[in-house]
Amino acid sequence: EIVMTQSPATLSMSPGERATLSCRASQSVGSNLAWYQQRPGQAPRLLIYGASSRATGIPARFSGSGSGTEFTLTISSLQSEDFAVYYCQQYNNWPPLTFGGGTKVEI
Amino acid sequence: QLQLHESGPGLVKPSETLSLTCNVSGGSISRNSYYWGWVRQPPGEGLEWIGSVSYSGTTYYNPSLKSRVTISVDTSKSQFSLKMNSVTAADTAVYYCVLMGLQSYAMDVWGQGTKVTVSS
Numbered sequence A: 001e002i003v004m005t006q007s008p009a010t011l012s013m014s015p016g017e018r019a020t021l022s023c024r025a026s027q028s029v030g031s032n033l034a035w036y037q038q039r040p041g042q043a044p045r046l047l048i049y050g051a052s053s054r055a056t057g058i059p060a061r062f063s064g065s066g067s068g069t070e071f072t073l074t075i076s077s078l079q080s081e082d083f084a085v086y087y088c089q090q091y092n093n094w095p096p097l098t099f100g101g102g103t104k105v106e107i
Numbered sequence B: 001q002l003q004l005h006e007s008g009p010g011l012v013k014p015s016e017t018l019s020l021t022c023n024v025s026g027g028s029i030s031r032n033s034y035y036w037g038w039v040r041q042p043p044g045e046g047l048e049w050i051g052s053v054s055y056s057g058t059t060y061y062n063p064s065l066k067s068r069v070t071i072s073v074d075t076s077k078s079q080f081s082l083k084m085n086s087v088t089a090a091d092t093a094v095y096y097c098v099l100m101g102l103q104s105y106a107m108d109v110w111g112q113g114t115k116v117t118v119s120s
Helices: none
Strands: A004-007 A010-012 A019-025 A033-038 A045-049 A062-067 A070-075 A085-090 A103-106 B003-007 B018-025 B035-041 B048-054 B059-061 B069-074 B079-084 B093-100 B107-110 B114-118
Touching: A004 A085, A019 A033, A019 A085, A019 A103, A033 A062, A045 A062, A045 B107, A070 A085, B003 B093, B003 B107, B018 B035, B018 B093, B018 B114, B035 B069, B035 B107, B048 B069, B048 B079, B048 B093, B059 B069, B079 B093
Parallel strands: A010 A103
Antiparallel strands: A004 A019, A019 A070, A033 A045, A033 A085, A062 A070, A085 A103, B003 B018, B018 B079, B035 B048, B035 B093, B048 B059, B069 B079, B093 B107, B093 B114
């Protein structure tokens, strides 16, 4: 099983700042890495797939990078609606599909 | 626009079987690149993949749950389902149905989730 590790667990930021979230895989997942955003009380939604491709309707302030075992989600200028929990997930080697533990971006 | 909607009992007794259904609307359930799946989230915790099924019925399960889980698809009703037997309080969670394969094998589309509590 591929273990996904996210850091930090919590990121305290202010609106307008740049946020950088990290995700590490226990073995290479190539570019088969997705990022999801989960706002309180809502279902997760896909932000990034293929490590760097934005899903339909996702604003350009969200960008993903990395390959192999190290990945980054960057939010260039935090908006109020971006304060949420973010999860990475690998789909390179499954079953099982595995998620990271999440990073909470808070004010 | 393809949408998913979960349904099923919100309360299940310990040792019994949890049964949920996901209705697919706005698109075809039979596209051969699609996988339909289930993900759960215990209160205050992260996401756990339960399993997925292709339109043809090929199934993939999380090894940690495989002995208790069955996922199936009914193309005639445009729905797929989850059955989990011998439930305990640890199975209390919000259960989401998901679609993989729209843009990639990430989880492109999510249902709104349904809360299931295991309690006597």
